[in-house]
Amino acid sequence: MNRKIGTAVGFLLIMVWCLLPVAWIISLSFKSQEAITNGSPGFLPVDGGGAGWQNYIDVWNNEQFRRAILNSIGISLIATVLSVLIATLAAYAIARLEFRGKKFVLTAALAIAMFPVVSLVGPLFDMWRTIGLYDTWPGLIIPYMSFTLPLAIWTLTAFFREIPWELEQAAQVDGATSWQAFRKVIVPLAAPGVFTAAILTFFFAWNDFVFGISLTSTETARPIPAALSFFVGADPFNRPASLLAAGAVIATVPIIVIVLVFQRKIVAGLTSGAVKG
Amino acid sequence: MAKIQMKNIVKKYGDGFPAVNDVSIDVADGEFVILVGPSGCGKSTLLRMIVGLEDITSGDMMIGEKRVNDLAPKERNLAMVFQNYALYPHLTVYENIAFPLRLAKAPASEIDEKVRKASKTLELDEHLDRKPGNLSGGQRQRVAMGRAIVRDADAFLFDEPLSNLDAKLRGQMRTEIARLQKRLGITTVYVTHDQTEAMTLGDRVAVLKRGVLQQLATPRELYTQPNNLFVAGFIGSPPMNFLPATVEGTTLSMPFGDVTIPQKSADRAAGKGLLIAGIRPEHFEDASVAEVGEGSTFRATVDVVEWLGNEAYAYIPFEAQPEVQEQLTQLERDLDGESMRTQLVVSIDGASRITAGEEADIWVNAEHIHLFDPSTGENLTKEGKVQANEQATDTGEPAAG
Known part of the structure; x- marks a missing residue:
């Protein structure tokens, strides 16, 4: 049982370690340019700082x-x-x-x-x-x-x-x-x-x-x-x-x-x- | 359908070792010939040379009337069943069987008809849509055979097809193969190391030792008239007993006592000094139980008794002279065996009451004693043998009957 918990914790740690940068990039891509310039340290965009899909549309265009x-x-x-x-x-x-x-x-x-x-x-x-x-x-x-x-x-x-x-x-x-x-x-x-x-x-x-x-x-x-x-x-x-x-x-x-x-x-x-x- | 002729076939590998040495075998049209021998005797190599997977160093391989030495396997029109089946795992059973026909670009209707017929013959109908990975050993074996019978090949080649099955299934498949071969009447060459398969399936059996053909004969002849010590020891289970012996007149002296042998045998063995006498276990009997006919009786201490119901095997240890001992050890090595000790295996009636450690009267049938020359291993008492020739290799006329 202990072993199982240990494995799960280890697994979680590695996942976080590997995926955090990816998650952060995704988070960034949904923030507006102004919000980033002004400083928006949170993972989720602050009020009014979200850009929705606008960044993606701009990039694609x-x-x-x-x-x-x-x-x-x-x-x-x-x-x-x-x-x-x-x-x-x-x-x-x-x-x-x-x-x-x-x-x-x-x-x-x-x-x-x-x-x-x-x-x-x-x-x-x-x-x-x-x-x-x-x-x-x-x-x-x-x-x-x-x-x-x-x-x-x-x-x-x-x-x-x-x-x-x-x-x-x-x-x-x-x-x-x-x-x-x-x-x-x-x-x-x-x-x-x-x-x-x-x-x-x-x-x-x-x-x-x-x-x-x-x-x-x-x-x-x-x-x-x-x-x-x-x-x-x-x-x-x-x-x-x-x-x-x-x-x-x-x-x-x-x-x-x-x-x-x-x-x-x-x-x-x-x-x-x-x-x- | 065709006959297969092997003429002085030699296979040498890179290091010059002859895996198959000057083997000549004629397989008649529709005949079932077995290649048998201990591992490393070259039987599989010979088979692979017939089918074209192995180059022939020298000699002629004829299928029908055509020399096929330089033909690729696909041009020889032979069907082969591999030891490990070699099914195509990515194809269904149906497609596995249809594979040769698809390569031959047969029309779809013909393929379907032939595959269904083959699957019916082999009772594979309900497995046609499955993959080989989901089949049992016996079913895989049948698929491999289906792939062979589906096309009109000139001959079937089997490379130890039953060695991966368990004992019960092996017996069933053996009968199945015999039945199939008889019905299709197709020329067949079958490689095995199992002498039961060799004896039961073959019209004729070729016994090989280290690449050299020892004897090619019907199973009965192999059993009753072996060419030499090797064949005598290889065919039969439990194996033939070998005892040191000397002949004086018609008296054969063995460790257990003297036996009178027929004049004919005595003449052939005269003046040869120390010989090896070969007696099959069933030519002994417990003198107290059976009605014994002509022959001699001796007294010996039985070491171990194995009672099987219908019969029993009694083991009687003996000492052998060093000259003979060496030859017997070598023979044991040739037969893939482990030389434990020199002992006599005696097959006695199931009703016998002999127990281990007891002294018993054993009768031996002198009619069936073979005498072998210890230096060459040659059978001196073989019927129809005129003169002793060095390392007899019977290249075999087609068997009588």
Whole structure:
């Protein structure tokens, strides 16, 4: 009994610790600009200090913000799809096939992921300007992919190794080509892994700030985290905190949607019943 | 439907170890052949070479009249049931069975008809919409078989299909497989380490040891006329008793006493010195109970008695000479066993009143004593054997009858 209470208290503490900033941003986004400038320390807006949905409407009506959201969704989705696709094929090869340099591929992938993002921004900036990728969608998609691929490959390799090899052999005996066996048997079974990798990739791409701010200059490719920092409003010396808060909340929505959608697919024990355990 | 011919099949792994060594087996059209042996004898590897999941190092694999060495599994048109079933967990039972047909791009109506027919045969009708994860072991086994019978494969291959089931279910499924095979009349190769399955299912049985074919014969021949010590020890439960023995004239001297053996056997064993005599437990009897015919009776102290109702097993320990002891220990190792002690297992009538620790008169039927050469393990008394040849490998003409 004591144990249970202890667990509950601990759980509550961690929840408060994690969610307080989020709650505060939401609270901020409903306060009017004047109330914040005048000082409004309470969690709930004081009388007359509430702004209702006005902040959200203002943010949404901002052309720059809408473009940034679009950029972020587009870039993140494309990077995720491509990264997961390539990682799936690579991981399958690593898990199933014997070839020279297998270890090297895995280690190299890990080494790439260990590079600090900041150290690459400078060279990339120069290269992209020369090649003409600066301030374009591919200019962001490519670095996002190269940073998320290693993680995706490692995750998926682990998943593929879990799938009994007999399933694939059974499919081949049943008349499938290697490709058919992969597509009809292995990929559906690796779905939890694929979606895990997809979520991780999407997170990285969506939350990235360094690349977003350094490799873009206009709203043609600027993603939301970078756009928020440029979001100064009418008065550059008086940043619209409540509008920013509303923008931040809106920027969080796609992440929540993606997680909810994919989470349903991450069903543990999908392979149960394939073979006698 | 087709015959399967294996000609001098060799499988060597990267380290040069031959998992299957020069095995030749002809499986006639519609025949049920069992590959049996202790673990690591290469029986599964051989099966996987037939189906194409394992490369063949040398030799010819013929299905029908076609050499299939270089064909992919999908081009061999064989159906296989895996040891762990290998069902597709994301598909329903219906789709699992329909899988090969869908790959073959069969029309939907034909698929439905064939799947329903297979499910009816295997009594899976009420499970068609369920996922394999929700089925019992026996049901999964039947789904795996359904997937095999639904298409018109040239042959069935089974890789220890019953080893994951409990004893009762195993018996039922064994009968089921035999019935199905007889009805469909399809060429079948079946791998097992269980000698009961081997004896009951097979038209012919191939016994393998460390990649080498020991004997290919009907179950009856394997039991009554084993080629060598290994086959004799592997087939039969409780196993055949092996005793050190010497022959003088027609007198066979064993640790328990002398037995007179037929002239024919004595001739073949003459001048060989120390031999190993093999006697099956049922060829002994409690002399005080049964009507004993020809043979000899000896007196021995019974160590343990296991009474089973219809019969009883009496255990009689004995000392073996070191030369023989070594060979017997090696044999025990080959058979995956643990050499506990040299003892005689005697199957006696259930009515026998022999109790542990007692001295008893045991009768032995000299007609059925086999004599083995201790150095080669070869059976000297095998019927129809003209001359002793090194490590006999009977590559088997199709069985009579």
